[in-house]
Amino acid sequence: VTSAQRPDSAVDPTHDVNLASWVDSANGHPDFPIQNLPFGMFDPGVVADRTGEGTRGGIRIGDLILDLRALHDSGVLTGPAQVGSKAASVSLNGLFALGAGPRKDLREQVSRLLVDGSEHCDTVAAMLFPVRDVTVRLPAMIGDFTDFYAGINHATNVGQLFRPDHPLLPNYKWVPIGYHGRASSIHVSGESFARPMGQIKMPGTDAPVFQASRKLDLELELGIWIGGGNAPGHPILIADAASHIAGYCLLNDWSARDIQSWEYQPLGPFLSKSFHSTISAWVVTPEALAPYRAAMTRPAGDPELLSYLHDPVDQAVGGLDIELEVLLTTASMRAGSMTPQRLSLSSTRHMYWTAAQLVAHHTSGGCDLRPGDLLGSGTISGPTPDSCGSLLEITHDGRDTVLLRSGETRTFLEDGDEVVLRARAHRPGVAPIGFGECLARVLPHHVAHGSA
Amino acid sequence: VTSAQRPDSAVDPTHDVNLASWVDSANGHPDFPIQNLPFGMFDPGVVADRTGEGTRGGIRIGDLILDLRALHDSGVLTGPAQVGSKAASVSLNGLFALGAGPRKDLREQVSRLLVDGSEHCDTVAAMLFPVRDVTVRLPAMIGDFTDFYAGINHATNVGQLFRPDHPLLPNYKWVPIGYHGRASSIHVSGESFARPMGQIKMPGTDAPVFQASRKLDLELELGIWIGGGNAPGHPILIADAASHIAGYCLLNDWSARDIQSWEYQPLGPFLSKSFHSTISAWVVTPEALAPYRAAMTRPAGDPELLSYLHDPVDQAVGGLDIELEVLLTTASMRAGSMTPQRLSLSSTRHMYWTAAQLVAHHTSGGCDLRPGDLLGSGTISGPTPDSCGSLLEITHDGRDTVLLRSGETRTFLEDGDEVVLRARAHRPGVAPIGFGECLARVLPHHVAHGSA
Numbered sequence: 061v062t063s064a065q066r067p068d069s070a071v072d073p074t075h076d077v078n079l080a081s082w083v084d085s086a087n088g089h090p091d092f093p094i095q096n097l098p099f100g101m102f103d104p105g106v107v108a109d110r111t112g113e114g115t116r117g118g119i120r121i122g123d124l125i126l127d128l129r130a131l132h133d134s135g136v137l138t139g140p141a142q143v144g145s146k147a148a149s150v151s152l153n154g155l156f157a158l159g160a161g162p163r164k165d166l167r168e169q170v171s172r173l174l175v176d177g178s179e180h181c182d183t184v185a186a187m188l189f190p191v192r193d194v195t196v197r198l199p200a201m202i203g204d205f206t207d208f209y210a211g212i213n214h215a216t217n218v219g220q221l222f223r224p225d226h227p228l229l230p231n232y233k234w235v236p237i238g239y240h241g242r243a244s245s246i247h248v249s250g251e252s253f254a255r256p257m258g259q260i261k262m263p264g265t266d267a268p269v270f271q272a273s274r275k276l277d278l279e280l281e282l283g284i285w286i287g288g289g290n291a292p293g294h295p296i297l298i299a300d301a302a303s304h305i306a307g308y309c310l311l312n313d314w315s316a317r318d319i320q321s322w323e324y325q326p327l328g329p330f331l332s333k334s335f336h337s338t339i340s341a342w343v344v345t346p347e348a349l350a351p352y353r354a355a356m357t358r359p360a361g362d363p364e365l366l367s368y369l370h371d372p373v374d375q376a377v378g379g380l381d382i383e384l385e386v387l388l389t390t391a392s393m394r395a396g397s398m399t400p401q402r403l404s405l406s407s408t409r410h411m412y413w414t415a416a417q418l419v420a421h422h423t424s425g426g427c428d429l430r431p432g433d434l435l436g437s438g439t440i441s442g443p444t445p446d447s448c449g450s451l452l453e454i455t456h457d458g459r460d461t462v463l464l465r466s467g468e469t470r471t472f473l474e475d476g477d478e479v480v481l482r483a484r485a486h487r488p489g490v491a492p493i494g495f496g497e498c499l500a501r502v503l504p505h506h507v508a509h510g511s512a
Numbered sequence: 513v514t515s516a517q518r519p520d521s522a523v524d525p526t527h528d529v530n531l532a533s534w535v536d537s538a539n540g541h542p543d544f545p546i547q548n549l550p551f552g553m554f555d556p557g558v559v560a561d562r563t564g565e566g567t568r569g570g571i572r573i574g575d576l577i578l579d580l581r582a583l584h585d586s587g588v589l590t591g592p593a594q595v596g597s598k599a600a601s602v603s604l605n606g607l608f609a610l611g612a613g614p615r616k617d618l619r620e621q622v623s624r625l626l627v628d629g630s631e632h633c634d635t636v637a638a639m640l641f642p643v644r645d646v647t648v649r650l651p652a653m654i655g656d657f658t659d660f661y662a663g664i665n666h667a668t669n670v671g672q673l674f675r676p677d678h679p680l681l682p683n684y685k686w687v688p689i690g691y692h693g694r695a696s697s698i699h700v701s702g703e704s705f706a707r708p709m710g711q712i713k714m715p716g717t718d719a720p721v722f723q724a725s726r727k728l729d730l731e732l733e734l735g736i737w738i739g740g741g742n743a744p745g746h747p748i749l750i751a752d753a754a755s756h757i758a759g760y761c762l763l764n765d766w767s768a769r770d771i772q773s774w775e776y777q778p779l780g781p782f783l784s785k786s787f788h789s790t791i792s793a794w795v796v797t798p799e800a801l802a803p804y805r806a807a808m809t810r811p812a813g814d815p816e817l818l819s820y821l822h823d824p825v826d827q828a829v830g831g832l833d834i835e836l837e838v839l840l841t842t843a844s845m846r847a848g849s850m851t852p853q854r855l856s857l858s859s860t861r862h863m864y865w866t867a868a869q870l871v872a873h874h875t876s877g878g879c880d881l882r883p884g885d886l887l888g889s890g891t892i893s894g895p896t897p898d899s900c901g902s903l904l905e906i907t908h909d910g911r912d913t914v915l916l917r918s919g920e921t922r923t924f925l926e927d928g929d930e931v932v933l934r935a936r937a938h939r940p941g942v943a944p945i946g947f948g949e950c951l952a953r954v955l956p957h958h959v960a961h962g963s964a
Contacts, residue, residue: 203695203696204656204695204696206782209779231774231775234711234713235711237775237778237779237782238779238782239692239780239781239782240692240693240694240782240786241692242656242692242879242880243655243695244880244885245878253745254745254878257747257876257878258877267686267815268687269818270818270820293705293788293958294958295958322687323683323687323689324778324780326681326780327690327780327781328779328780329691329779329780330658330690330691330692331873331874331879332877334692334877334879335877335878363719366711366720366721366722424709424710424783425709425710425768425771425784425786425787426697426705426706426708426709426787426788426958427694427697427783427786427787428694428697429696430696506745506746
């Protein structure tokens with residue numbers, strides 16, 4: 061374990077709570093102060109583009125995006141940061157593939173360029189685009205997407221609904237449960253989607269019908285971006301696994317519960333979770349989150365970790381302490397200019413496995429991870445009803461209703477509903493940072509041929 | 513339904529049983545006579561490359577590969593074929609994205625170039641590489657991989673092992689069961705792999721151990737290559753679905769049964785099926801397979817198809833009649849120069865769903881298919897023990913053994929075992945064609961840190 065892989069917030073100047081930027085909107089920004097500096101991909105568009113066409117990497121600062129292609133071409137950077145910016149000028153996959161060093165160096169040099177009093181202020185100012193003027197893209201080309209099940213309260217709550225006698229399956233505390241998801245249907249925050257159609261078998265009927273889902277749900281998840289991949293067919297050892305993580309985002313794993321319950325036996329969720337998934341646009345780095353690492357405490361009586369999942373450093377600092385929030389606005393709330401209503405306040409502390417454990421497990425049998433692959437944590441629910449990360453749990457599969465401030469009620473999502481996920485990392489003496497929003501709106505289903 | 517989408521073997525000159533090629537090795541070739549002409553990707557390598565470096569598309573003919581980049585640059589092609597060859601000169605994903613028209617035209621023009629008496633014989637001869645001299649690659653960059661469960665005998669056999677009272681689940685005959693697989697771990701025929709490590713819980717023990725799989729199995733599957741994708745979020749209707757299929761290959765979905773049985777509840781197979789998957793290198797087109805289409809006959813008493821899965825043309829000709837074979841050689845059989853031993857002879861006739869139904873179902877809720885995506889049929893077993901597509905079925909989960917000609921026995925695969933899948937389409941009056949081999953050898957497990 062080297063200090064480069066396990067940054068200590070006490071000695072990393074990019075975390076200094078007193079840092080301020082000459083980018084005004086950064087100072088006091090709830091998500092993107094100079095202490096964050098997450099990566100993303102954007103297209104300035106034809107008119108605004110001063111540096112050539114097309115999508116390129118950027119770094120978010122306040123309400124602006126720093127163009128990494130222009131920054132590379134300017135020659136202001138040196139060493140690994142210059143190598144990293146060249147890779148990022150085409151796609152973040154290239155930057156991710158370089159591993160932790162160039163990413164860390166690039167973030168550090170950009171921090172020095174954006175800090176109050178930087179000598180390169182004028183040069184860099186010309187490379188900044190207002191985020192509202194550009195098209196923000198998916199942060200990387202996602203090769204494969206894996207969704208885990210690391211939220212133990214979620215697994216318990218869902219188990220309780222369908223197997224009250226033994227809610228948590230025998231394998232849960234031994235093996236990080238996960239399944240392969242669909243990469244093609246992952247979309248960046250802000251894209252609306254149509255309510256899915258699918259085969260649904262209603263209780264008490266003999267046959268399924270093909271119709272629009274009536275149990276459309278959200279799932280509050282943490283996304284984990286893979287940096288450097290493994291040597292093909294070879295495991296990433298648990299002690300090295302953290303260095304293969306490029307950053308984090310929010311993930312809403314929209315789920316059609318009625319399609320799911322009919323299709324999922326025996327091979328697991330399929331179309332009920334792959335019609336549309338939403339992720340937040342900014343890759344928040346392990347470096348920015350270093351002050352928010354947390355110890356993992358395995359409850360008394362839980363089995364000991366198998367050795368391929370056990371690393372003392374990972375147990376000491378491999379957890380994350382980040383607040384997660386689910387917000388809902390309905391069409392009538394928007395018409396009445398009402399603010400979003402909180403459905404849940406949870407935390408990454410409720411993950412049973414660390415991100416490094418998910419990486420080590422994933423590659424333990426030889427499965428290949430590639431730069432830009434995405435892992436989902438699974439739904440992260442807290443222990444109380446107001447901290448649950450899905451409506452399935454909040455309404456007990458529709459048996460209860462949520463009363464909204466508008467006077468409306470919800471069991472599952474209605475057309476026009478807009479869900480926003482947010483994350484906020486904060487603790488005394490450290491600059492709070494966030495992830496930006498993970499937002500999408502539910503549109504009515506397509507009118508297709510096969511509608512029953 | 514147009515004749516372009518539903519080619520009729522009676523009027524397609526590329527199927528003429530009397531066609532012969534000036535490429536000698538094509539005539540009488542069991543897999544690749546001039547009536548086949550499948551697509552693939554290859555790298556001629558530095559020395560052999562006469563046309564520039566790197567991987568490009570090709571068409572297999574006998575023991576040779578026709579370089580589509582060189583063919584494009586030669587200007588011999590015209591119209592859609594020229595457009596298609598340009599796309600294929602970079603990757604087959606580009607050709608697939610163009611849909612059926614350019615692919616069909618390209619194959620037809622190449623057929624006329626390779627036939628005995630072609631005026632372009634000398635020009636084209638210079639663009640042919642012996643397959644033994646080049647590196648054959650995966651036929652496309654696979655965005656997402658979905659594995660279905662369309663082999664009803666397999667589903668029944670596996671169900672019988674674990675649920676003798678109700679082997680086939682209630683959803684099976686209504687909904688094409690499938691799950692998302694792992695694209696990164698799909699490898700082209702010829703690449704060996706290490707026996708996977710994983711968590712395994714032995715019967716009668718209290719805790720799992722991390723060790724090498726002792727129940728390594730093969731799965732005999734048909735692979736289906738996606739051509740043109742859907743409009744994002746929109747379904748592909750069943751009547752259009754066949755036109756979105758670029759071709760077919762063989763797929764060995766290697767499976768670690770002991771890892772699978774511990775990990776798969778409740779989200780389905782994960783690492784037990786994603787350590788390595790093998791596909792054959794050549795994309796056999798719907799055009800080449802047109803003479804081998806078959807009617808689907810739904811057994812009496814089975815539920816009627818829901819309308820989004822029903823198309824009269826698909827029911828009439830959407831099935832396939834292709835013989836499938838599993839061959840095994842052990843290390844000692846190779847040492848004794850023994851020929852491979854057949855483990856199974858099955859047929860695509862045992863699929864319960866057509867490829868078009870899989871495509872229509874996959875997109876029915878809005879999930880996005882992209883050019884170069886791969887679908888697996890699921891294991892295709894016949895109704896008898898000698899037609900089963902997995903050792904799980906053949907040996908009843910290891911309760912029985914297979915006696916080999918070498919005097920060895922097998923329950924599951926041992927290190928050094930090599931499995932070859934083959935396909936052969938034949939019927940009277942039509943030139944038989946095949947798929948080439950889908951081959952890989954099992955190597956000993958990596959000696960990793962966490963081995964128990």
